[in-house]
Amino acid sequence: MSDSRSTGIPLKVRNLRKSYDGRVVLQxxxxxxAAGxxxxxxxPSGSGKSVFLRHLIGLEAPDSGEILVGGERVGPDIDQTRHRLAMVFQGGGLLNSLTVEENVGLYLREHRLKASEEINRxxxxxxxxxxxxxxxxxKYPSELSGGMRKRVAIARALVIExxxxxxxxxxxxxxxxxxxxIGREIVNLNRRIGATSVVVTHHVxxxxxxxxxxxxxxxxxxxxLGTPEQIRSSPVPLVHQFLNAEFKEA
Amino acid sequence: MFRNIGEMVLLFVATVKALPWACRERRKIAEQLFDIGNASLFMACVLSLFIGGVLSLQSGPVLVENGIGSALGNLVAIAMCKELAPVMMSILVAGRVGSAMAAELGSMSVYQEIDALRTLAINPIRFLVLPRVIAISIAVPCLVVFSNLVGWLGGAFVAAHNDRIAVPAETFFTSLREGVDPGDVVNGLIKSFFFALCAGVICCHQGLTTQGGPRGIGRSVTKAVVNSLALILILDYILTRVLLPFDNGFFA
Structure with a gap:
């Protein structure tokens, strides 16, 4: 699927555990x-997918285990690592008080990485x-459709390179x-910039x-765990049910 | 409760640590100051006018009956600048502005805007809390000065126009000038600064720790206002006690 894999980084997760109030969420x-x-x-809902994703970017701290992003451990000094990572949130996570332009340029402006004209470009x-x-x-995020908000969120993530x-x-x-x-955008971006992509979805x-x-x-x-073909032919009943779920009147 | 207090102390420390960034955040501080002034100035004016008037109305007849009506200006002025203006303005700002802060930050928490800031390696305390806490800490003492002036006018008006009091405005303001020294005003400003600081930190903390959707935002706003009011009144006693030894002209 991915042709250009020059800038992606590999990800290793080892023995990651997390529980909330005694309820195990990641075991x-x-x-x-792999890179790229x-x-x-x-x-299913509640299986720990989003929690896992939040651990990858340091928004949650694991009870035990470690995550290595490009060989660097995700830990208290995550801010250094975060300059190599980006996340597109379920609702977009756009700041409603800022315009689309301000949202997308926020990272560069706040870290003063470029001149103003360069940021606009x-x-x-x-x-x-x-x-x-x-x-x-x-426009402000409230003036955008759901799909446009997601695309703005992707654009904001891309600014980090x-x-x-x-x-x-x-x-x-x-x-x-x-x-x-959106699916095409994910693939195109992956081909264009070669970044490793981790996608949480219910959408088969x-x-x-x-x-x-x-x-x-x-x-x-x-x-x-496997390629799409391997997952399609998985012997696990839950996977089979999930992939072939369709509404039938009782 | 103790966990909440601990978190608020940590938030306060983190905000103090972020102070060197204040200059960079001046645009946001100015915007917040404008918002606070815009939301509070008219209400501050109305409240202060009536507080000054009620003070005159309650104490004026008693003083006049005892033959010391000429001291009314002094009494109203001291009560306004040392107690009522700092407390009432802090309560007003906690109610109008603090609740809005808690709601705004709460909504940002619920809709993952704060998580998004973190993933962009932007410190939410520097970006969101610092400008709000600085703005509220500047705005409330300014409102107190304004409230003092309006309250004194309200007191003078009632003193002059109420038949049972009938203290002329000139007598009222002469007594005020003789009885109030700058130290009394400074006393009130110090108190209001600390009230505002506490209200700012409490409201921002409630906002940042919001969980559970729109209902959680409502809960956070209620807690922010109630906790702010309670702490303002508790702190009022403590600060009054602490500042008491300095009353005899220390600030003058």
Whole structure:
């Protein structure tokens, strides 16, 4: 799937455990994700996918275990590592008090990494990458559709020039056509910038369409791991049910 | 409760540590100051006018009956600048502005905006809390000065126009000038600064720790206002006690 893998970084997870108030959410997870890979995490609601993703970027601290991003341990000095990572949140996570342009340029402005004119140029360039025009730059997130908000969130993530992009339910609440567009964006970006991508989704078609490999989570543990074809033919009943779930009147 | 207090102390320490960034955040501080002034100035004016008036109305007849009506200006002025203006302005700002701060930060927490800031390696305390706490700590003492002036005018108006009091404005302001020294005003400003600091930290803490959707935001706003009011009143006693030895002209 991924042609250019020059800037991606590998990810190693070792014995990751997490529980909240005695309820185990992640149980001893081990995982290796290769540089430049599009890795999809699937599983029923409450299986720990989003919690796992939040651990990868240091928003949650594990009870035990370690995460190595490009060989660096995700720990208290995460801010250094974060300059190589980006996350696209389920709802976009855009700051509602800022315009699209301010949201996308926030990272560069706050860290004073470029001159103002340069930032404006980069912002428009990244918006164009996710097929948003300069007309949209002055709008506030509340004026955008769900799909546009997600694309702005992707543009904001791209400004970091990340080596690892995490997507939390990038197609939730979107219609199938917009979901398809977002899926294509993920693949195109992966090809264009070569960053490693970890995608959490419930959307079976999206997962099968974009993934190099898929991990299926249930109750905080990986119950199936492999290529889309291997997952399709998985003998695990839950995976089979999940992939073939369709409404039938009783 | 103790966990909350501990978290608030840690937030206060983190905010103090972020102070060197204050200059960089001046635009946000100015925006917050504008918002606070915009939300509070009219209400501060109305409240202060009536507080001054009520002070005159309650104490004026008693003083006049005892033949010391000329001391009314002194009494109203001291009560306003040392107690009522700092407490009432802090309560007003905690209610109007603090609740808005808690709601805004709470909504940002719930809708993952604060997590997004963290993933962009932007410190939310520097970006969100520092400008708000600095702005509220500057705005409340300014409102107290304004409130003193309006309250004194309200007191003078009632003193002059109420038949049972009938103390002329000139007598009222002469007594005020003779009885109030700058130290009394400074006393009130010091108190209001600490009230505002506490209200700012409490409201920001409640906002940042919001969980559980719109209902959680509502809960956070209620807790922010109630805790702020309680702490303002507790702190009022403690600060009054601490500042008491300095009353005899220390600040003058």
């Amino acid at each position: 001893s997870m081990d995982l290796d994700i 890979e599009i890795f999809v995490l699937m599983g 980069i912002v428009l360039e990244k918006l164009a990458l996710v097929r948003l025009g300069s007309d949209d730059a002055g 990340p080596q690892l992009i995490l997507y939390d339910e990038p197609t939730s609440e979107l219609d199938p056509l917009v979901s398809l567009t 078609d999206l997962a099968m369409g974009i993934a190099d490999r898929i991990a299926f989570l249930s109750e905080g543990a990986i119950v199936a």
